[in-house]
Amino acid sequence: MKRKKLGAIFLAGVMTMGMLMGCGGSSTSTTTAANTTTAAATTAATTAAATTAASTTSAGTSSSSTSSKTDSANKTGGYKIAMIQQHQTNAFQIAVSEAAEAKAKEMGVNLTILSADQDAAKQISEIEQCVTEKYDAILFEPVDPDALGSAAKNASDAGVIVINVISACTDWNKYGISALSCGDNVKAGEVEMQKVADLLNGKGNIAILTGPSGDSGGLQRMQGYKNILAKYPDMKQVVEPADCKWDTATAQSTVESWLSAYDLNAIVCENDGMAVGAGNAAGAKSGIVITGVDGTPDGFEAIGDGRMTGTVSQNGGAMAKNAIEAAVKLIDGKKLDTTTILTDCTWIDSSNLAQYNK
Amino acid sequence: MNQKKSVMNHLSESFIFIVFFVLIIILTILKPSFIQPKNLVNILKQASINGILSFGMVFVIISGGFDMSVGSTVAFSGILAALLGRGNLPLIVPLIVALIAGLAVGIVNGTGIAVGDLPPFIMTLGTMTAVRGLALLISNGKPITGISEAYKAVAASSVAGIPMLAVFLIVVIIICSFILSKTVYGRRVYACGGNLQAAKVAGINTTMIRISTFAIAGLLAGLSGFLMTSRVTIGQPTAADGYEMDAITACVVGGVSMSGGIGKPWGVIIGTLLITVIANGLDILGVSSHWQKIVKGVIIVLAVLIDVKGKSKKD
Numbered sequence: 311m312k313r314k315k316l317g318a319i320f321l322a323g324v325m326t327m328g329m330l331m332g333c334g335g336s337s338t339s340t341t342t343a344a345n346t347t348t349a350a351a352t353t354a355a356t357t358a359a360a361t362t363a364a365s366t367t368s369a370g371t372s373s374s375s376t377s378s379k380t381d382s383a384n385k386t387g388g389y390k391i392a393m394i395q396q397h398q399t400n401a402f403q404i405a406v407s408e409a410a411e412a413k414a415k416e417m418g419v420n421l422t423i424l425s426a427d428q429d430a431a432k433q434i435s436e437i438e439q440c441v442t443e444k445y446d447a448i449l450f451e452p453v454d455p456d457a458l459g460s461a462a463k464n465a466s467d468a469g470v471i472v473i474n475v476i477s478a479c480t481d482w483n484k485y486g487i488s489a490l491s492c493g494d495n496v497k498a499g500e501v502e503m504q505k506v507a508d509l510l511n512g513k514g515n516i517a518i519l520t521g522p523s524g525d526s527g528g529l530q531r532m533q534g535y536k537n538i539l540a541k542y543p544d545m546k547q548v549v550e551p552a553d554c555k556w557d558t559a560t561a562q563s564t565v566e567s568w569l570s571a572y573d574l575n576a577i578v579c580e581n582d583g584m585a586v587g588a589g590n591a592a593g594a595k596s597g598i599v600i601t602g603v604d605g606t607p608d609g610f611e612a613i614g615d616g617r618m619t620g621t622v623s624q625n626g627g628a629m630a631k632n633a634i635e636a637a638v639k640l641i642d643g644k645k646l647d648t649t650t651i652l653t654d655c656t657w658i659d660s661s662n663l664a665q666y667n668k
Numbered sequence: 669m670n671q672k673k674s675v676m677n678h679l680s681e682s683f684i685f686i687v688f689f690v691l692i693i694i695l696t697i698l699k700p701s702f703i704q705p706k707n708l709v710n711i712l713k714q715a716s717i718n719g720i721l722s723f724g725m726v727f728v729i730i731s732g733g734f735d736m737s738v739g740s741t742v743a744f745s746g747i748l749a750a751l752l753g754r755g756n757l758p759l760i761v762p763l764i765v766a767l768i769a770g771l772a773v774g775i776v777n778g779t780g781i782a783v784g785d786l787p788p789f790i791m792t793l794g795t796m797t798a799v800r801g802l803a804l805l806i807s808n809g810k811p812i813t814g815i816s817e818a819y820k821a822v823a824a825s826s827v828a829g830i831p832m833l834a835v836f837l838i839v840v841i842i843i844c845s846f847i848l849s850k851t852v853y854g855r856r857v858y859a860c861g862g863n864l865q866a867a868k869v870a871g872i873n874t875t876m877i878r879i880s881t882f883a884i885a886g887l888l889a890g891l892s893g894f895l896m897t898s899r900v901t902i903g904q905p906t907a908a909d910g911y912e913m914d915a916i917t918a919c920v921v922g923g924v925s926m927s928g929g930i931g932k933p934w935g936v937i938i939g940t941l942l943i944t945v946i947a948n949g950l951d952i953l954g955v956s957s958h959w960q961k962i963v964k965g966v967i968i969v970l971a972v973l974i975d976v977k978g979k980s981k982k983d
Contacts, residue, residue, distance in 0.1 A: 398809045399809050399905060400809060400811075400906065401810040401811055404808060404810050523958065548954065549954030550957075551956075552951065552956075552957045553958070554957075555909075557906075557907070558904060558907070559896065559899065559907060559908070562900060563948070564947075564951050567710055567948045567952050568951060568952070570701060570704060570710055570952070571699060571707070583811070583904075586900070590899070590900060590901055607811060607813045608811040608902045611901075611902070
């Protein structure tokens with residue numbers, strides 16, 4: 311009796327949500343409207359799972375695995391390749407998935423994209439699952455550089471081609487990983503700081519915003535900054551680098567506080583999200599050089615209206631494309647010219663923004 | 669005996685004030701620019717979103733509940749507001765939609781807890797996860813860019829030197845404080861948290877009261893989402909991650925008891941300001957942000973320790 315009542319209440323809740331999102335969707339675009347239905351369906355699935363507590367585990371897991379799967383290029387006969395992303399929650403990662411899908415379609419590859427949702431354990435099970443399902447190749451960006459080594463080794467021992475994209479496992483070539491397709495984070499940091507140094511004529515007060523402490527990409531960018539700063543003794547860091555967790559709002563608060571106490575000439579950020587926050591705090595055309603890394607739409611918008619000076623694009627899409635090309639080559643039994651495939655760093659500012667901002 | 673009781677009681681009530689003022693004095697001595705008007709405006713701006721969330725949270729906690737989902741709700745309503753704030757629609761449309769979205773999440777929470785008898789932690793943990801998923805789904809994982817200039821101006825503008833965000837906060841504080849301390853409804857919220865059975869026996873519709881507290885928290889999270897999008901100028905599906913903890917911290921530090929029934933609005937104001945001042949002050953000092961976490965953690969534990977000690981002496 312009670313359960314029935316509960317079910318009815320949940321259903322009502324779900325319907326309210328559905329209605330609500332219907333409102334949002336209709337006034338924006340048809341694609342959102344299409345999303346709405348899936349959203350309502352997922353909520354229904356989740357709540358249904360929640361109400362029947364006994365059968366939660368089985369229902370829950372099956373629905374989550376299907377929802378994270380985005381099948382594309384369902385051509386028969388092509389190679390079966392899986393790409394496991396760290397997560398799918400920012401513009402950079404979405405650009406990677408979109409480019410991979412396009413490349414797979416072009417090459418006639420049967421590509422499955424999975425997301426590890428920042429969970430190393432989940433990524434390990436996904437790799438194991440792909441081996442069981444006899445994929446020809448697995449491309450993945452390790453959630454943790456040290457945790458995924460043996461899972462990769464087991465996969466390659468089972469005869470699957472394993473390639474790292476975007477970032478690498480520690481000592482990746484020892485774990486049977488055949489190639490690494492990534493951007494050069496140290497170089498990206500160097501390009502960014504060099505630009506800042508050029509714009510300031512090698513002299514001024516600077517501050518740095520970093521990603522979460524311990525993030526390998528962030529640490530490498532910081533290394534790049536240090537390499538350049540060593541050459542410019544007159545560029546002074548007046549405050550300790552602040553850990554703003556890649557987050558716009560956090561960066562905005564930190565920079566607001568800084569600006570009331572320090573005279574800054576440049577704010578160097580490890581990603582665009584934080585640079586946008588810094589730009590919001592400083593205001594448009596503030597005269598402060600504000601730079602980021604990534605080349606995401608929010609960064610482009612801020613460069614467009616003068617809140618940000620520029621950004622270093624690492625071209626995540628190209629990383630995915632190169633990895634798929636390498637995978638197909640290796641499955642064909644050919645050799646790669648180089649096992650570390652690096653993409654270029656491109657400096658984007660208001661002068662060449664139109665080329666990249668589509 | 670009586671005197672001893674009141675001294676302890678007094679200490680636990682004013683402890684947070686003492687910490688707050690000592691902190692302000694120390695920061696001013698270390699860095700005089702801390703007390704400059706420009707920085708005080710910063711503090712008001714930075715306290716606003718957390719403050720609004722905390723005033724929603726205080727209703728829930730006083731009624732004996734707990735809400736983990738407000739951070740996700742901010743992101744979800746912020747995304748909806750960003751999508752609607754891109755065109756030439758009047759700003760009232762994204763505002764209303766964000767408020768309704770937040771309210772809906774709050775009602776689902778409250779219904780699950782008050783009618784379905786689910787523990788608040790479990791129910792709101794569920795909505796926290798699901799609503800974050802909704803935000804990611806609607807935005808396709810990407811930030812929503814291109815909101816109108818008028819929408820951006822909401823958070824960026826100020827009235828007579830007071831930032832607009834703070835005006836929103838002050839209005840929320842006045843309304844919520846009035847409801848909590850001066851109305852029958854407010855007294856019933858305290859009664860629910862103090863002793864649910866007794867409140868029921870006394871003829872209070874506890875189910876409705878509990879649902880309504882979650883609805884208020886949701887509604888204010890919706891408002892925060894609308895303001896958040898305006899402040900950062902983009903709608904971010906990953907925004908406001910962990911804000912529920914900051915809101916809970918502000919309440920607890922401000923003397924609101926996690927077991928319900930006890931708490932005063934002014935405590936929440938001080939709690940919110942204290943958290944903001946710690947972050948702002950340490951930023952200004954140029955201290956590594958790792959220290960902020962340590963200082964915040966120590967203050968939470970100290971505040972609750974004094975609170976608990978004070979109470980046990982009272983009994």
